[in-house]
Amino acid sequence: MSDKVVLAPCMGVGKVVANVTRRAAYLAHAACPEDTEILSLPALLAGDTAERRLVFEHPVVVIEGCVLRCASHVLRLVGAKPAAKIEVSRIIREKRLTPGRTRKELEASGKQLAQAVAERIALALADEPWGDSPAQPEAGTGCPCACSCSSSGRTPAEAPSPNQGVSQVHSLSPPAQPITDNLQSNGEPPPAQGLTLLPCQGIKRSGARIAQRTAYHLCEDEDKLLGQSQPLCVSALAAGVPEDVHYYRDFPTVALNGCPQNCATKIAELFGIPAVRSVNLYEAFPEYPCETRVLEPDLTPQESELARRWAEQLLPELQELLQQTRWQPRAHCTHGMVNDPVGIERFFGYQATSRGYDVPRAVHEPAAT
Ligand code: SF4
Structure with missing residues (x-):
């Protein structure tokens, strides 16, 4: 081996x-x-x-x-x-x-x-x-799709250019294509109809595991943002999966970062539509060692508890954000990738x-x- x-x-x-x-x-x-x-x-x-x-x-x-x-x-x-x-x-x-x-x-x-x-x-x-x-x-030397996006020089930009699903769970409306101008008569975008939550989704750091569970609480729990939010999959977005591209373009994104590497924020920027807000576990719970390597198949009791508490803590902030945000679907950068x-x-x-x-x-x- x-x-x-x-x-x-x-x-x-x-x-x-x-x-x-x-x-x-x-x-x-x-x-x-x-x-x-x-x-x-x-x-x-x-x-x-x-x-x-x-x-x-x-x-x-x-x-x-x-x-x-x-x-x-x-x-x-x-x-x-x-x-x-x-x-x-x-x-x-x-x-x-x-x-x-x-x-x-x-x-x-x-x-x-x-x-x-x-x-x-x-x-x-x-x-x-x-x-x-x-x-x-x-x-x-730059983005392989020559799109002049702000991500030139970053990771996939350094690389050469290049259905069925199982148990997909959606709570926002199904994909609507293509992007159309939906400005109101006063020239303003309409109120956002929902949020996509982009947890950093890492697999080795404890904070990332907590961020993913927190996103599930917010999107799935009946007393939270069920029906008003959808978790956004990093892998599927990068792979150009149409449903995920739809959520990313058609709803404002909130990045949930599990540690100071801020991968969720970076990934939202990488594909051309920055998050409207980044929320950070390491700021919400500064005493928690969020970068600790944890490879347990199940979340530890402490991770589960922190995810539940962070979701509770974020709820009013995200409800307010949803009320205040106006959103117009916008184009993203595929980096040449089509699923x-x-x-x-x-x-x-x-x-x-x-x-x-x-x-x-x-x-x-x-x-x-
Ligand atoms: S990340 Fe991609 S390959 Fe994996 S389950 Fe989701 S859609 Fe399928």
Whole structure:
């Protein structure tokens, strides 16, 4: 085995299966702590150098929650390539398991599915090396889509250019396309019809775990912003998934940062529509060590309690923000990325192995001599 294999779950926030990938990564890492490391896709997108080194210096196993294949799209966006891919949707079919319906905290069926995914990861790890090598980062000069966005020179800008879902839970109205000018007769944008909440969604720092749970409380609890808010998935936004792009463009975004790296704020800026407000766990609870590494599959009791308290604390501020904000749908920067689940398969040349995971074709088809 390589000195370290990187596990890259899609780790989204919208679909239940995304939380299955997150849990599976924790379980697989716990079984092999010396030989694996978990990748934080949001930190990678936000330009974290340690996460960039992970994807360019080690083989990466992506774990896709659904066929939209966001983790593969993100790797393409930053110019990295996977060494193997595991699809939860395939394991759902094979094992006749379901992710369940709750994304805030997985039900027993979701946990069982995560265990099956972790076992598939272990199988893939036992087969390593797969014969391919990590990508080398290419020096870039600006945004690959030449859009002159403010993110030039940042992470995906440094990279070369490049359905079904499971248990998606929406509480705002369904996507309305395309962007149209909806200014009122007085020339002002109309009142915002809802908020998108963008938690930083990191997987290794305690503050990020709390931020994600806080967003769920705010969006799903009946006494909070249910029906007036929607969590925004970093991975799906980066992968150009239409629903998430819709929420990002058509509603003002509030960034929830779990630690002073402020990944949620950076990611909102990266795609061209900055957050109307950033709220920070480290300011709300300055005594809490939000950067502590925590890899427990379930939130600790202290994390759960802080998420509940932060949501309570944020509610009046966000209600006021919603009342005061006027919003006009606006264009975002895709960085050249369109969600193309079939095209991404072709781009990386994925092909199935008999062991229930995929590898890039080059592994099976060495160059002719
Ligand atoms: S939409 Fe993307 S982030 Fe969400 S489950 Fe599917 S692959 Fe994962």
